[in-house]
Amino acid sequence: MLLEALTLQLGYNATLVAIGAALLGIAAGAAGTFLFLRKRALVSDAISHSTLPGVGLAFLVMAALGGDGRHLAGLMLGAALTAGAGLLAMHWLTRHTRLAEDAAIGAVLSVFFGFGVVLLTVIQTVSIGRPAGLADFLLGATAGMLFGDAVLIAVAGALAVLAVWTLRRPMTLVAFDAGFAAASGIDVRRVDLAMMGLVMAVTIIGLKVVGLVLIVALLIIPPVAARFWSDRSDRVLGIAGVFGGLSGFIGAAVSATAPALPTGPIIVLTAFALFTLSMLFAPGRGLLVGWLRHHRQQRRIHLRQGLLAIAQDLPIYERYTLNLLVRAGLARPDGVPTELGRLRAAKACRDESRWAIARRMHSHEATVSRYDGLRPIEMVLTEDEIREIDRQLAEAGEGCA
Amino acid sequence: MSLRMPFGRGEEVAAAPLAELSDKPLAVRGLTVSYGQKPAVFSLDMTIEDGSMTAIIGPNGAGKSTTLKAVLGIVPRLSGVVTVYGRPLxxxxxxxxxxxxxxxxxxxxxxxxxxxxxxxLARELGLLRRVNAGHRQRAFDCLDRVGMRDFADRQIGQLSGGQQQRVFLARALAQGADLYLLDEPFAGVDAATERAIIDVLKTLKAEGRTVVAVHHDLSTVRDYFDHVMMINVHKVAEGPVAEAFTEEHLQSAYGGRLAANLMDQLQLGGH
Known part of the structure; x- marks a missing residue:
């Protein structure tokens, strides 16, 4: 069943829902990247919670007009209106009062959400329309989704991806250096509003699939996970899109196998799994690589210090250093260097003096900034450069060559 | 010009004199900026001469950076008119x-x-144009001018403070502008960077471009700049270094905060 779901063999509707969820995930990961880079991740939480009163109001209006009350496009429109109102309220509070953004987020989020819960309760008690399924907007559900709804989500998701792609350049510039962006003539406020608008769009598209409580996770976890993989914003953007898309797709497919499984939590758990894998195993910024790098560096530094001590006939104080030297066959357990140890020590000492010269030569700035005291100098400088350094070394009469 | 409504609409006041400043790289009239109740910059006039190198100096909190940011529209101004080469910003x-x-x-x-x-190159590239080899080459050339070409592929966090400053200067060079506004370019940089930056700025001047820099090191004003703009919320003095960079003006801008021996070291002209 699970395999069938993942390979899109659960029927036309489920397939379409999974594709829609994947597109939604891509849009969320990409839009969320800019929110994350602009250090305003929590704004999305306020936006998503502000959608709830809109859902309730839209239901009431549609039911009062004699409709079903559960028409998805109508509910999304209502959600967009109150989310927009919440966004403006937050914007106004931070601009015109001395409230910091986090306080404004807290205020807007709780008030709008509280109002929404009251509305939903009223709807349940007065029993107009057919409110069954309205609570799905909290945690998301794709089971029994209409064909038209799935198409709506897929198309809107694709449009959101396109919009993020189009605006990526000004949004990156504003996120990195808003002052410079403003000085180059970019309207920072409009770019920020566009970014918030995109996040709002993703939130509303995702209401039915992920639910408003958890959509913030789909916006934030993919970029945070992607950051472990790259130091380039364009790649972080792409990887975040892929992570978001995978989370949406897997979540929707898994949830299709059991009608009682809410979609949102599954999607978020999938994103969390990707995050954990990234945090632990990503090359570059992952924890495991960092840990290995740290220990390898420590080992090499101890070895280097030991060799330099040998070269200068100094005692080796640290047990760890001596152990490393002994294991490498460079010294005897009593601290007396072997023949090989003396040879390597002389070389280490000569390289150290060479580096000292290289550091004084401006042309080697880029190379010298990579100096870690460990890499053999032959690996970073050419033979000619080393010869020139040796010439200066001899001239200065320094070093222990 | 002597009577100006500090919080009035600058355009009305300055409408007449703007015409006569039309060729100046930067002309500011009646600029006031306020964060909260206290003005950070009050009714400031500033005229930057074509092809000059001007240092904006003044004590901490004098509104030096704020002046630049207000000129560029990064912080909102309460009043004032800014023209760049005679045209609105x-x-x-x-x-x-x-x-x-x-x-x-x-x-x-x-x-x-x-x-x-x-x-x-953001303005040039707009939203959709792809970065091509030509753009890349220009960026490399700008990095070359500040001695940072070998660092092109590094993540910016791996650079030293001075190197970061040079990257910022390279980005400004890529803008290919006529008027360069720099906010404390020499703050906290190493000697090599300071030399590299001043070389680039002097080359810009030699090419006929105009440089304005917020500067905090009084001892280098004479060596690096030919004009000075001294402020402390209000304008204190403005003009060629020989005329404006005097002990009297410094005392008036910095109050008693300057040590007497510094005055001697600066070998001030004028009084």
Missing amino acids: AKSRRRIAYVPQRASVDWDFPTRVIDVVLMG
Whole structure:
């Protein structure tokens, strides 16, 4: 069943829902990247919670007009209106009062959400329309989704991806250096509003699939996970899109196998799994690589210090250093260097003096900034450069060559 | 010109004199900026001569950086008119390059040196144009001018403070402007960087471009700049270094905060 779901063999509707969820995930990961880079991740939480009163109001209006009350496009429109109102309220509070953004987020989020819960309760008690399924907007559900709804989500998701792609350049510039962006003539406020608008769009598209409580996770976890993989914003953007898309797709497919499984939590758990894998195993910024790098560096530094001590006939104080030297066959357990140890020590000492010269030569700035005291100098400088350094070394009469 | 409504609409007041300043790279009249109740800059007039190198100096909190930011529209101004080469700011953005303070950005941001320099081409690239080999070559050339070409592929967080400052300067060079506004370009940089930056700025001047820098090191004003703009919320003095950079003006701008021996070291002209 699970395999069938993942390979899109659960029927036309489920397939379409999974594709829609994947597109939604891509849009969320990409839009969320800019929110994350602009250090305003929590704004999305306020936006998503502000959608709830809109859902309730839209239901009431549609039911009062004699409709079903559960028409998805109508509910999304209502959600967009109150989310927009919440966004403006937050914007106004931070601009015109001395409230910091986090306080404004807290205020807007709780008030709008509280109002929404009251509305939903009223709807349940007065029993107009057919409110069954309205609570799905909290945690998301794709089971029994209409064909038209799935198409709506897929198309809107694709449009959101396109919009993020189009605006990526000004949004990156504003996120990195808003002052410079403003000085180059970019309207920072409009770019920020566009970014918030995109996040709002993703939130509303995702209401039915992920639910408003958890959509913030789909916006934030993919970029945070992607950051472990790259130091380039364009790649972080792409990887975040892929992570978001995978989370949406897997979540929707898994949830299709059991009608009682809410979609949102599954999607978020999938994103969390990707995050954990990234945090632990990503090359570059992952924890495991960092840990290995740290220990390898420590080992090499101890070895280097030991060799330099040998070269200068100094005692080796640290047990760890001596152990490393002994294991490498460079010294005897009593601290007396072997023949090989003396040879390597002389070389280490000569390289150290060479580096000292290289550091004084401006042309080697880029190379010298990579100096870690460990890499053999032959690996970073050419033979000619080393010869020139040796010439200066001899001239200065320094070093222990 | 002597009577000005400080909080009035600047356009009305300055409408007449603007015409006579039409050829100046930068003309500011009646600029007031306020964060909260106390003005950070009050009714400031400033005229930057074509091809000059001007230092904006003054004590901490004098409104030096604020003046630059207000000129560029980064912080809102309460009053005042700004013209760049005789035209309103919005119409002359492409003639201005800006180097913000290094501390104003997060250097852990996921971007490489070359990408930062390419940001200088943002106006030209617009939303959709692809970065091609020509753009890349120009960015490399700008990095070359500040001695940072070998660093093009590094993540910006791996650079030293001085190197970061040079990358910011390279980005401004990529803007290909006529008027360069720099906010404390020499703050906290090493000697090699300071030399590299001043060389670039002097080359810009030799090419006939105009440089304005917020500067905090009084001992180098004479060596680096030919004009000085001394402020402490209000304007204190403005003009060629020989005329404006005097002990009297410094005392008036900095109050008693300058040590007497510093005055001797500066070998001031005038009084």
